[in-house]
Amino acid sequence: MTPSLNAAQREAVRHDCGPLLVLAGAGSGKTRVITAKIAHLVERGVAPERIVAITFTNKAAREMRERAQDLLRRHDAADAASAVRLSTFHSLGLSIVRAEHRALGLRSSFSILDPGDLESIVGELAASADRGRTRAIQWKISQWKNALVSPEEALSAASDDAARIAARAYLGYAEALRAYQAVDFDDLIGLPVTLLDNDGAARERWQARCAHVLVDEYQDTNPAQYRLFRYLVGAATPFTAVGDDDQAIYGWRGATLDNLAALPRDYPQLRVIKLEQNYRSTVRILRCANALIGNNPKLFDKRLWTELSHGDPLRVTPAADDEAEAEMVVHRLLAHRFEHRSRFSDYAILYRGNHQARVFETALRAQSIPYEISGGTSLFERTEIKDIVAYLRLIANDDDDPAFLRAIAVPKRGVGQATLRQLGEIATARKVSLFAAVFEPEAAGTLGARTKSALAEFCALINGLRHRAGHEPAGRLLDDMMRGIGYADWLTSTLDRKDAITRTQSVDDFIGWLSRKGEADGRSLLELTQMIALITMLEGRESGEGDGPDAVCLSTLHAAKGLEFPHVFLVGLEEGILPHREAVEAGNVDEERRLMYVGLTRAQRSLQLSYCRSRKRAGGKVDCAPSRFIAELAQDDLRHSGEPLSADEATRAKNSGNARLAALKALVAR
């Protein structure tokens, strides 16, 4: 059926009647196996809509759908591919919450809050102006949710003041969300789990919808996701979990390799198939990657091999500082491109933290080299888009106070702080939303005439649109909404020309995109509104088929997972950066090593590593030591440029190696 699968891949595709774990090394044709398996299942007569494939990103989901479609097209079954339930964990969760909103005590028009809203809610609850603390609490709440810990449980388990404060914030936060008829990202997993925990009928209903469940990047699942997955497959549904323990890099987000370890325990008939042949990288690159990851404890033994050529040694280059590094990389890139007549899009520059991108951007721009930053600020994070989305959310759900606050403030309409405070008091006293508070008798008494008419006009606009939202096409509604708000006029009157034009343009793009989306999928305004919250990346750009502009890719190591490039520059390989200082202190060096491993295995033909001898921080320059990971590579496959390590640095590298060993021992002892 499918052309050129190797033996292990073929076996993974054909094993379709029981639980299966595919350990897919980097570049081993993982996506190929998943898509071939979907096609295989369809051909075997499994109803496409009962095939559930789960990925972590929208991008991965899209790629899979396209590739499955290509495979099935050869069998005149392309439309079967569009019937397959292929979605991210979060959008699957959203479908469940949507379908079961009643049982969960939510109206059908619930909102999905964005991280900004969450921050202000938590900030208010924690009564601290300190952003760092607010974010720490917010992070803690998310951890609790991912681990399926309720506010009450968190509170009773809290042993110190900090934990108690966070737990109390969590409690208030949960109440606030309920009052707003809103859910956050984590709830999209947590609420379905709660439902399936308590409702046997719902469990059966959802299990009946799954004839086969496939999970991609299984090593990145957190406890909540694993529980959801287990409910979906029940006791008898065959599944295919595809993952690689060596590429688990989301531990900080609550993902745990326990889920991988638990699989053989929870499913004794589990079949395990390893994909070890790599189709991506040269021998030298793989030897280095294998040597590096060999320093990690193994869950499953696995060693990548390839039939590809030996390739060139990996080049390791020190630079004086980050600017020198960027300049060096850009020069090498230009020279390499000239010599090999390659395209800019054949190159990627990968780094640990987003902030490291800046110097490289500057250096690239200085040479007029086109580049693309993956994971930069997305379209949906821009203020003007958030403003519009606030209106959409408010139309869908007038209990959504955060949306009310944002929408009423832009454009300015004579409703200010004082009015909002009064409304807030009324809302609290009456236990209603801010929107509803406008219609309470107190509001009529305390507010001024002009304020009242402004509020009335605002509410009439929202209500009018809401009434039409059920039956009119989203496109017309959106146009009327924009006219009603007068957003474009407000932009032109308050901003300078250039800024106004950019923002109007991005608003227009957004509205246009949304209308097309609504038309194409026949979605209502409400569904569109809930969908927006899930789309965090701008990859939905329908810019023709041309595989994008020819541009160098700048990306964090995290965002680069799943991608591949002929030529890769891995930069900033210093102690404190990779491995990151915090991770070292927390004893998480293994995950940092996997991050490095992910970086190495992105490269197909050439790989260049670099680090800085010093880096400016807090004004002065700070000396940096090369990352311990460089010393862990296959030294025969490296070529050091510039001066070799000084005696001092060699000692330091050795010491850091010893420290690692000690930390490892401590970890095992614990």
Next chain:
DNA sequence: TAGAGATTAGTTTTT
């Protein structure tokens, strides 16, 4: 309400 000046924080990854 916008712009200039002051102040303060800077420690990682994101669905």
Next chain:
DNA sequence: CTAATCTCTA
């Protein structure tokens, strides 16, 4: 020490 955010003033 720099850069971004906040605050105060015109």
